[in-house]
Amino acid sequence: MECIKCKNEMTKAKLFTFGGIEIESETKSIFETPERSAVEVYVCSKCGYIELKAKDHKKF
Ligand SMILES: [Zn+2]
Numbered sequence: 001m002e003c004i005k006c007k008n009e010m011t012k013a014k015l016f017t018f019g020g021i022e023i024e025s026e027t028k029s030i031f032e033t034p035e036r037s038a039v040e041v042y043v044c045s046k047c048g049y050i051e052l053k054a055k056d057h058k059k060f
Helices: none
Strands: 011-013 022-024 036-043 050-054
Touching: none
Parallel strands: none
Antiparallel strands: 011 036, 022 036, 036 050
């Protein structure tokens, strides 16, 4: 993945909370099952820019 700030190649990294982070879709009712995805983190070793990317983005 290329850094949008300086075009350097970004390195994949891990964001530490407890066991990584996930995103969950918003639901309109309590009967609807929300979609979930792990979050991938990329860091630019040149400028420090961090980018988050949903691993299972196609479910949303
Ligand atoms: Zn950069």
